[in-house]
Amino acid sequence: MTNFVTFTVIGIVVGATYAIAASGLVLTYATSNVFNMAHGAVGMFMTFLYWEVSVNQGWPVWVALPFVLGIAAPAMGLLLERVMMRRLTQADVTISLVVTVGLLVALIGVAQTIWPPAGRNIEQFFNGDAVSFGIVRVSAHQFITMGVALAVAFGLYVLLNRTRIGTAMRAVVDNRELLALHGARPNLLSGLAWALGSSLAALAGILLAPQLTLDYTTLTFLVVSAYAAAMVGRLKSLPKTFVGAIVLGLLINYATWAYISLPKSVLTSDFGQVIYGVKNSLPTIFLLLVMLALPQEKLRIGRISGTKLPKLPSWPVALAWSAVFIVGTYLLTGQFGDANNSRFGQAMCLPLIMLSLVLLVGYGGDVSLMQLSFVGMGVLVAARGFTIPGTGIGFHPQVSVLSIVTAFLLTAMIGAIVAVPALRLRGLYIGLGTLALAAAIDRIVFNTKLLGFGNEGSTVNANRPGWLQSEQSFAMAVVVAFVVMGLMVLSIRRGKYGRILLATRDSQAACATLGFSTTITRVAVFAVSAGLAGVAGVFFAGEHISVSTYDVFFFKSLPLLLFATVFGVTSISGVLVGGLVYGLIGYAPTTVGNLASVVLLLGILLLGGNPNGLVGLIFEQARKVPLPWRRGGLPVEAEPYPTHNPARSALEAPVGTA
C-alpha cells in the first residue's frame, strides 16, 4: 500500500511536469501551426542557464528563477518567433519539421559549447524538505510542481477561452492579415504565445532537473513525453493534454514499481535488459498507442502541393555522370593514403544512407526521423550474421551479397510494419511517430545484448570480404553502391511507380477519386526506403569495421534529414553533396566550427526556402547560363507554357471528329 501511494504521488508529480511542457507545446502549435521539435531543447537550454546563474554564479533562487522564466526564456521565444517561426506558419510540414530539428541540433551544440560536459546538479526547491502524510512523504518540491501545474492549467484555460487576447491568439493561426484588419496585432500576439511557450518549457525543465543529472539529450527528449501527452489532446485541447500527461506520469511510475519488483535473476539477465529498455520506452509506446487510437486522417481537398522538382537527367547523362564519378573517385582515392581513404569512405556512407530519403521525402513527400535505426539494423545483420532459427541456414557475419539482400528484406519488412499505422496520419504525426519509435528501438533493440550491440556504447565488428580488404577498395565499393542505388532510385522515379508516387504526394484526394489506394503506395515506398537504409547499414558496417551504439544513436537521424533537405532531398546530386558535407564535418556538432555550420545551414534553409535545396538552386541557375550547345542559348524555363494558343487550334479538330 505504501508503495502504491508513493508511486502514485511521484507519478502525478512527473505527470505535472509533462503537463507544463506539453501545454507550452500546444500553445505555440495552436497559435502558429508550427510544431516545435526544439521545444524540449529550449527547456534544456534554459535549465542550463538556470544552473549557470543559480549554482555557478550563486544567485539566490528568488532572483535566478524570475530571471530565467521572466526575462531569458520569453526573450528567446520572441527571438525565435521573429526570425524563424513567423516564416514557417504557411510552410510545408517537412520544412517546418526540418527547421525546428535544425534549431534543436543547434541548441544542443550551443549548450555543449557554453557548458562542456561535466556532472551538474540542480537542487530541489526548499532543499528537499518534506511533509509526511501518514504513510507517505511529499517534498516541498513535489508540492510546488503540482501547484504550478494546476496554476498553469487554469491560467492558460482562462487566457485562451475567457480573454480577448486569448481569442485573438487562436485567430492568428487562421488568418494573420484578416486579424490585422480587425485592429489586432498578429505579430505581437504570436510573439506573446512563443514567449509564454518558451517560459513553460523552461519551467518544466527546471522542475524536472533535480531528479536527473543535467544533460543535453535527456532533457531535450524528455519532451517525447510532452509530445505524447499533447497528442492525447490532438495538439489542441489543453484539458485532454493535462489528463494525458498525468496518465502517462502514473503509467511510467507504476511500470517502474513493477520493474523493481521483478526477481533479481530476471533483472540481470539478457532478457532483463530488453525489459529495462521497454520500461524506459513507455512514453514512446504511449505515444504510438495514442496515434493508433486517433481517427484516420480524412482526405483533404483544396491544397495544391505540387513542387517543381529538378529536371531529371536523361539516361545517357546520368550514366555518363556515374562513370565520371566512379573514375574520378578511383583516381582520387589512388592518391590518398589509407587514413584519408577511410575518412572518404566513411563520409560516402552518408550520401548512401540519404538516398533512402530521396525516395521517401523527396519524391514521396513523407518524412521519417528514423532512417538511422534502419541503418543500425543493417549494421547488425552484417556484424552478427543471420541464421534462420532452427534450420542452421544462414551466413557468417560479413559484408556479402547475402547480408545485403537479408538487410534489405529485413529492414523493408520492419519499415512496412512501421508505416502501416503511421501513414494513417499526416506528415507531422509521422515525423513524431518515427522519432519516438527510433528512440524505442535504441533502448529495446540496439542497447541490449540479446538483440543488438550490447550495453550502451558497445561495439560490433563486421568483416570485409577478402577482395575488398584495403581502404581504397572498400571506399570504392561504397562509391559503386551509391551509384548503383542512385540509378535504381532514378529508374523508379522515371517509371510508372515514380509517377504514381508523385501523384500520391500531390493529391491524395484526387488519387482516391481515380480509384487508387495511396496507402499501399506510401507503405511500399516507406518499406523500400527502409530497405535502402538497411543496405546502406551493411556498407556502413564494412566501412567502419567496428560500429558502436553511438554511431547509430537515433538522434543522428535528425541532422541526416536536415543536411539532406538543405542540400536537396529531391535529387541524387543533392544528397551526394549534402551527405559528403555532413560526413566531412563529422557527426555530432560538438565544436564551435560544427555549430557554426549548423547555424549556417539553418540560415540558408530559411532564406532559400527552395524545396529542391541548394544543389537544386545551383542547377536551376546553371541552366539559365546561355551555352553554345543550348538552342539559341535561351534559358530552358523561359516559357513555362506555350504562349501562343495551340490549345485553341488543337481543340477544334479532335472534338469535331469525336
Add this chain to the structure above:
Amino acid sequence: MALLEVDEVFVRFGGVVAVNGASFDVDEGKIVGLMGPNGAGKTTLFNVITGLQEPTSGRVRFNGKDISKVAPRQRALGGIGRTFQRLEVFGSLSVGDNIRVAAEMRGISRPERVRDELLDRVGLRAFADVTADSVPTGIARLTELARALACDPRLLLLDEPSSGLSEVETDDFARLIRSLADEGKSILIVEHDVELVLGLCSTIHVLDFGSIISSGTPAEVQADQRVQDAYLGADTEAAEALEEVGA
C-alpha cells in the same frame, strides 16, 4: 432506371446547414446541371456523392446499390469520376503524365495510348510535356477532365469545368461534353456559366441554401419565379444572364 440517386441528403457543419435534404436523380447518358448561387452547397453535394464528405443523413445510390458507406476509392472503381472546383491536378507531373498515371493506377493496358487519345480528344496535345502546375487554369481543368476520362467512368461529375476557358474554348468544351453523353456517359455538371448549362443539360436542379428550389428542363427552370428570386437576391450577373437567355 436512374444511374445515380441522391436521396434526402443533409450535411451540417456545426450550426451551418450546407445541404438541406437534397434529392435528385441522374439518368444514364444524360447531362444534368446543378446550379445555384455561391455557397448553395453544390460542391458539398459533389463531395457527398464521391465520398469525400460524409453526409449527416441521407443516402446515395449508384447503379441501384446504396453506396452511402462506401469509401471514395471504391466509388471511383464502381464508375464515378470527377473534377474539382479547386484544382487537384498532379502539379509535379506533366499534363500528359497526369492522364497516363490515372490509367496506370487503374492497371489499364497501354496507358500511353490512353494518354495520346485523350490528349487529342480534349485538345491538350500542345501541353503534353508541360508541368501541370505551370499551365493556365482552363488548361488545368481540361487536364483534370482528361484524367478522369482515363478511368472511363460511367458517371462524370464536373465542378465548374468551364471557368478559365475563353468563349471559343467553351464552345469546344460543350461539344466534347455532348459527345461524351452520346457515348452513354452520364454527366452531372456544376457551372456558373448559365448559358452553357442551359444549352447543354436535359435536366437542371437549382440549389439555394442547400435545398433544391427548382427542377426541370431548362425552359421550366428559367420560367420558375423562385429561381429568378434566388438569383436576383444573390447573384445579379447570373440573373441577368438568365433573363438574357430567356428573352
